[in-house]
Amino acid sequence: MARHTARDVRSENRFEVLHALFDLGPSSRQELARHTGLSQATVTTLVGGFLAEGVLDVAAVERNAVGRPYERLTINPDRGRVVGVDVAETYVDATVYDLALGVLGRHEAALDEHQNDQAYVVDGIVAAIEAALDAGGTDRDRIVGVGVSMPGHVHHDAGVSVFAPNWNWHDVHIEELLAERLRLPVYVDNPLKAAILSEMWFGAGRAVDSLAVVNIGTGAGAGIAIEGTLVRGITNNAGEWGHTLLMMDGRPCHCGRHGCVEAYVGAPGLETTLAEIDPAHPALGQPGQRDLVASVAAGLAAGDPVLRELVRRTGRYLAAALGDLVNLLNVPVVTLTGWLPGMLAPWLVPAVRDELPRHVLPGSLPGLTVEVSEVPGNAVGLGMAAFTLEQFLARLGLVSEARTRPRPGAEAAQPIG
Template sequence: MNKVVRGSFELMKQLNVSAVLKVIRDNGSLSRADVAKITGLTPASVTNITKMLIEDEYLVECKVGQSSGGRPPIMLELNPNARYVIGISIGVGMIDVVITNLSAEIILKKSIEINEERYDYDFVFKELVKLINEVIECSKIEKEKILGAGVALHGIVNSRTGMSIYSPYYGWKEINIKEALENELNLGVYVDNDVRAMALGESWFGITKDISNFVTLNISNGIGAGIIINNKPYYGVDFSAGEIGHIVVEGDGDKCNCGNYGCLETVASNNNITKKAIKLIKQGTNSVLKELKADINQLTIEDISEAAKLEDELAISIIKEAARYIGIAITNLINILNPTSIVVVGEIFENTFYAIETLNEIVKNRGMKLSSENVRIIKSMLGRDAAVVGATTLVIQEIFNGMSIN
């Protein structure tokens, strides 16, 4: 058999294995006959593939199905604990590392804060590797059962090469995170922008599993959007699609870390929401926040959300103002992309309805009638784990989309 034919044959076997895994995952449990019917593979091929997958523990025989006249079929289902995946989120000032099973269920999670003065790459990478090894050790999961690691990274990321093209908060440029981590961990590593990874995680394991066109919007210390079109992430020509945080919403606004002025991040990111609250309180504005925090300089976005829940006027007005700016940016996205849903992630959406209520109001009043009437603005099911679940999905999708398994 020549090299080309042999390579094609191996790929076909891998694709067939993934096809079987995917159809069983998507349907919950199936008989071998059902698998053959849905995939178009021969019964003999399905028997051989499922035998191998059972031996490798990816599939289990779960129950006896209903007979249609002959011997009752044995049903097969995915064993989510057959293998495990590491998920890494490198966000603004925070690194989260988890280990999950193949259903993206978190087994263990550890986090560290990265002080703004220590954003240099060597320090961050050293702390990251230490945290990953700690998670693996504490989980007591054998390294051989870990399929790979996914990284959801702040900034502009080339998902094909795993390169951090530009990370504005960390000041990184042209750093190959994929290569560095693969050398360190001896595992396959997949890297993407954090909000694109969130959108992928929502598509596989979150609230949009049955939605093929949607946008995930993340409001944190940075602001970004992950765009899914026909069930696939949209990257743009230079992998910078979705940088909604740098849409100018205030013509004479403050300078943004990107170098421009009046970007959405300067008025609606967590850091800037808290800065505004601190400023107004110091100027004498009454607020329950004074009682929630002894040192007002240590105020957090969680404090402001909690105060809004307690009907504090200052907190409510600040959240609504940020949401109005976000709503303007979302309206532009809706008018251009006409998605089914906007999935919102962030602390300002977690404990209070004021932010989503304001978004809906702005979209209804400013958007084109047809697209704004039909779009749904919904809260993420994954919440604060959206980035790490998205990171694990970068690896998990490879198993079900035609890659080889171990």
């Protein structure tokens, strides 16, 4: 295991201070020290670096009844702009944020789910980003970085889409292609990593240190945090829960296997289940996946008995797959995110909760909650914006790698040398 240098520790600590400001809002150095577990002397030194680079501002100077006045610090939103982009098989969603991750402009555009040409996808991403910049009235020279989430296995250090099964992409240098078109710093990662980071910073993870975020759309996957640390795996491929086995010799999956979770709970799997129940159902005649799921939601609201059976079966599939995830990780919270749960949550979540006790071991069931994510806006886009902020601070020499939560005794725990 590589040893941490003094610079590594300082870099991680700097990011903890910034994260604390997102948690707390305008804060004194003392409050930041208490929240992060760092010494006040360390916080004072780190804050000095942020102030020198214009990343922090003094929001107010306050005075106690006794003692010296103290400064209340805040993130400077005008230090720059970051763009977070969620790319899926059916859409591109681009959002422009200030440096405090406040939304300035957003644009979502459809992608033809039957096209997987690299040039087509890159054109769609660039067009969505430009439209979001226009929507927010943002000049390109204010942008300090663009974070783009790509489906499938992404090598984030190299900016390569290693394998996107629903597009049949292999080793596409997507970061390089986008950087050439945008002429801006680009960072590429996987939506599961972005979703868990945003959940830890702005959602259920503010109350717990271990949880899973299950993202469902065309495909399915799980972002994982254990004891405050984002789980990437050796090759950044952790969380491919959608490609774990639900049914032996089951439905074919785009990854090449049969019986994967994704083939039953993703949008194409939902369509297959409905065709098994009622091959002539009118919802099956929709032109795209989102149209299909919107039609299912409308039918459920109207009390369609066929669609109630569809949700019952899909709830069983999802509960069984979530049971395996919980039994493996023993996390207390699972949140659901993505456009499919967003449309079907009023019916799908109760179906899952009813079925889940049949699949979770007694030792992991007490206190377990399954809920729709409450992260505002697009959780993947927000997570990519946070990663991009990390990259910007790294270029300033202020951080190394993001952590979702500070470690107790972080200063003493790491060897320095």
